[in-house]
Amino acid sequence: MKLALIGVGLIGGSFAKALRAIGNVDRIVGFDVDAQALRYAAEIGILDDAAASAGAAIDGVDVVVVSTPVGSMQNIFREIAPHLSRTAIVTDTGSTKSSVIAAARRELGAAFERFVPGHPIAGSERSGVSASRADLFSNELFICTPANETDPRAMSYVEELWRSAGCRTERMSADKHDAVFAAVSHLPHVLAFALMAQVSDGKDGKDRLAAAGASFRDLTRIAASSPMMWADICVANRDALLAELDGYQQILDKWRPVIESGDTALLRSAFEAAAAARRALDASNRDDRS
């Protein structure tokens, strides 16, 4: 199997390493706009070949994996469309799915039916191919969000690839995916960036950060994530994200007067419900692992 990797970062690089580790690929050709990252990936053997463009990378390949920031995907699809063979499968790893499906539908033409929208739920606040590792997807979830047109065989093929890289796989609609991840991933990133902005700004920023303990560090860990990637995701999934952001601010708006009034009992009961849900989440994890 010959694979083209467009976007050689943490996710793409880790996927390539995982496929190589289990010997599930004959040849990987890559392209990245970051020439240095591309050269590095070829040098350390993640890629067999570094191509001069996305279009050049896909010549004669069986599968194209697009693993760039979601804001770049429409241009990538446009560039590769004329070069795709009649059987090549295209898939992506983007964190938002409706916007990516819309871009693929616009640009891929007849090849759209062999486009498999995917999202491996793995990552790190670190980014770039230098952070990639073969076991990044071990026991993680790969979510497939097929369009009506998506060829079931292409989808099964892509899912099997991700399973070989260590993932469990699941299918859901793109709308549901985007609503769920707006809540559990995109909103948390916005909140973490905002908390870091709030605490580090102003004349007291240095003193405050010097006093920051484990809870602050945990809450802001993902604020070290790639700003470009996350600005792209927030804009690509803006409708679902803004709905979550509004709901979140309504909770803060509801709690503010409770804090102000000093009604400890009412505030406590608001916190109780959240704490119970969080403890149940930990308990369900322990069950999963046992």
Add this chain to the structure above:
Amino acid sequence: MKLALIGVGLIGGSFAKALRAIGNVDRIVGFDVDAQALRYAAEIGILDDAAASAGAAIDGVDVVVVSTPVGSMQNIFREIAPHLSRTAIVTDTGSTKSSVIAAARRELGAAFERFVPGHPIAGSERSGVSASRADLFSNELFICTPANETDPRAMSYVEELWRSAGCRTERMSADKHDAVFAAVSHLPHVLAFALMAQVSDGKDGKDRLAAAGASFRDLTRIAASSPMMWADICVANRDALLAELDGYQQILDKWRPVIESGDTALLRSAFEAAAAARRALDASNRDDRS
């Protein structure tokens, strides 16, 4: 040295264990409103004696450590005041300092000059004496926030005790302490509780939590903290907390239209500043440890 521990939870229990481990205490008498926790602490040897009340616990002791939720401290001070010897030092471990100092000033009478307001910066989303450990304070910060009246010798004595338990010590004003911790601790707890409430509520809560990855788990870890303790802290430090909450909401209010307009470049630059500050925080930690 004979010590009374009022409130035998994570912090009080860990402090007692640490002092015992280094042999820095002759006798520890404890009291807790939770009779079961009190009995357990005596059984496992954290306490030499379990007292029937806070007043009874302090009979003849050199140091009283009040380690209850901050909302209970005024009542504790009122109860122990008539029983204090003329030399006994009183100190606390509360997460807010201005409210505790005001309560101590109101209730302790002449003993207020031997009251040392303190805050060990350590903890966990777990609470209770069963989570206590002798090394909880190892290399952590103990902050002392003296009032004008505070006896310097009493303060030095308490600081030395915490250093013997493993802490570094630092002094700052109660106002500064409360402003700093409103930002790096109290606000983050409110945000984590609110995120958990937002994601777990409603008919999709279960599906959303099933998709939650490491970033969501990190951001909400402290939402499993004690709701009573945190409702107390939020109310006790409400002025500083609400100022931080307002500042935080203003950032979200500023970012919302940027996301809505799809201005990726502007959103990215907002995220960039936050990401740079977060990465600098990690770098400064590495320096501290090296």
